[in-house]
Amino acid sequence: MPKVLILTGDAAESLEVLYPYQRLREEGYEVHIAAPTKKKLQFVVHDFVPGFDTYTEKPGYTWDADLAFAEVDPTEYVAVVIPGGRAPEYIRNDPDFQRILRHFFQANRPVAQLCHAALTLIPLGVLAGRRTAAYPALEPEVRAAGAEFVNREAVVDGMMVSARAWPDHPAWMREFIRLLRQHAPVSQPAGAASA
Numbered sequence: 001m002p003k004v005l006i007l008t009g010d011a012a013e014s015l016e017v018l019y020p021y022q023r024l025r026e027e028g029y030e031v032h033i034a035a036p037t038k039k040k041l042q043f044v045v046h047d048f049v050p051g052f053d054t055y056t057e058k059p060g061y062t063w064d065a066d067l068a069f070a071e072v073d074p075t076e077y078v079a080v081v082i083p084g085g086r087a088p089e090y091i092r093n094d095p096d097f098q099r100i101l102r103h104f105f106q107a108n109r110p111v112a113q114l115c116h117a118a119l120t121l122i123p124l125g126v127l128a129g130r131r132t133a134a135y136p137a138l139e140p141e142v143r144a145a146g147a148e149f150v151n152r153e154a155v156v157d158g159m160m161v162s163a164r165a166w167p168d169h170p171a172w173m174r175e176f177i178r179l180l181r182q183h184a185p186v187s188q189p190a191g192a193a194s195a
Helices: 014-026 095-106 115-124 136-144 166-183
Strands: 003-007 030-035 040-047 056-064 079-082 111-114 155-157 160-163
Touching: 003 014, 003 095, 014 030, 014 040, 014 056, 014 166, 079 095, 079 115, 079 166, 095 111, 095 115, 111 115, 111 166, 115 136, 115 160, 160 166
Parallel strands: 003 030, 003 079, 079 111, 111 160
Antiparallel strands: 040 056, 155 160
């Protein structure tokens, strides 16, 4: 069974971790969540409230990280997902996070990122010359990194699929799963009918 890695941490957006986690498992992939340390993570919920100029944040679900970034051998995984929330602003500075993410871009493996996850790609220089979606408030950072900001629900640039935030999940995961099926399909069990 091919394995997909989710890279996140505390204050990740609950929906942006759990939707791809469950959707990829439903497709037959083994999914592991890695964080700075192996512990119970505290996710958050970002929502919009009338009268606020930006989103609000409330405590969300808790979830156990399967392994710490330092324990990850990226060669064991066929793809990586980077959810948004506030986790990207600090996990991007972790040397093991950078090592892992660099591997996926150098090996040209599928990468799914959305919302504030673009912040994790900027320090690695991997956005330069690419097209990407991100949370709209990050447009200046995306452009400063040499990328074209695209305000759309699912943007495919080679092996990278990006989106703006959790409302874009259906289109974002549809495109990412299409890439996975092409480049790292799940084997059908003996006797299973193919669709």
